């Protein structure tokens with residue numbers, strides 16, 4: 001059994017509407033990470049799910065006149081469907097209304113209480129239902145939530161508190177010792193100065209509504225939804241069970257989150273974990289936000305794009321590719337249909353698809369549909385082939401969650417392959433069949449490497465490429481490839497295009 005393990009999580013989504021490209025984005029990033037790690041020999045756990053408690057969902061269900069559980073059952077299923085829609089390889093799907101999660105949240109609360117970090121007081125302040133967050137008067141911007149701009153309402157109630165203020169120094173010391181704990185660096189600095197400015201104790205229970213995990217030994221209170229939600233990362237690996245094998249194996253996690261929820265993950269969660277004597281996460285990575293055609297996605301504008309609309313029309317790998325290539329992970333970005341189509345046509349259909357199709361068609365027609373002989377390598381061949389194995393670079397990029405750089409690295413190889421092909425002009429070598437066969441074989445080796453290295457990013461297309469080129473699976477291990485991967489004389493099937501162009505007609509539509 002391998003002793004290399006990895007545990008990656010997405011935020012758990014509020015099932016208050018349909019998933020959109022923002023939800024697909026986080027999940028695809030986590031999927032690429034976990035596919036890469038799995039192929040690279042890590043025993044990997046990838047967890048996603050839905051965050052089903054809180055006033056927002058209770059009110060949304062009331063508005064539909066539905067029992068809250070029924071409402072969240074229906075909507076949670078829509079997020080579960082992201083798995084087939086985006087071809088996610090998540091190992092589990094956690095729901096905060098599941099018994100296993102309620103057990104975890106309860107045990108976690110008890111642990112904080114036992115360790116002396118919970119007390120009861122009265123809460124008075126502004127609450128944003130949309131953000132499920134409390135604000136003080138001076139935090140409000142024009143009387144609204146400083147995070148989302150949504151309305152806030154005044155709340156006064158008895159509440160349990162978590163002694164967050166006791167963790168200011170400990171957190172700062174931890175950030176100092178672990179400068180890569182929060183990424184990107186700009187976000188690290190934001191969190192650092194927030195904590196440096198002082199932390200107030202955190203109200204962690206509610207008594208004015210009932211849709212939540214009950215506070216142990218106090219029926220009047222339910223847990224604040226964020227406390228409940230954050231513990232999902234422990235529920236997914238059975239932390240609350242007597243048998244802690246999964247927890248021992250996979251914890252600590254890497255959390256991928258949107259920039260809007262970084263405070264909860266990089267401040268509250270580590271403080272609570274310290275309070276509960278649990279090791280802190282390995283890393284917290286905050287990504288940026290997508291707009292659509294320059295505008296913020298919103299229910300009122302009705303401009304949120306369901307990932308299914310795009311995958312049905314353009315393909316799942318095409319969307320996965322665009323989301324990861326278009327913006328540096330960490331930055332904000334805009335989903336623009338023209339740019340999406342143009343990347344599909346120029347980078348997938350032209351740069352990669354054409355190269356692949358041309359090489360395979362020439363092999364099919366000129367080499368009797370068999371992987372040709374590799375003759376002695378010229379210095380030019382060696383120079384070219386020395387660039388095709390980018391695994392070491394990819395490993396670093398994936399460890400830093402720089403998915404855009406990972407794709408740039410691969411596309412650099414594709415660029416080199418196209419240059420090699422243009423220089424060698426195998427189509428002009430009909431009179432020198434041995435030389436032609438050799439050049440095609442050099443190119444085919446490069447394509448084989450590409451099909452392996454692309455698999456975490458575009459799993460379905462990579463598999464099609466592997467089948468098309470008759471990849472010999474016993475010639476490499478996971479992502480680890482050395483020397484020749486193809487076997488001379490292996491028959492290849494009749495080549496069929498893998499990355500179709502989007503025609504102008506469709507473009508106009």
Ligand code: ME8
Nearest residue numbers: 011012013014022051229230257258259288289290
């Ligand atoms: O915050 N672009 O859930 P959520 C990119 N339940 N990412 C976006 C986005 C956009 N336009 N819109 C939303 C919650 N997201 C909590 C999480 S975790 C213990 C609890 C991202 O459904 C957002 O940044 O409101 C967040 O990371 C995720 O979608 C879930 O948001």
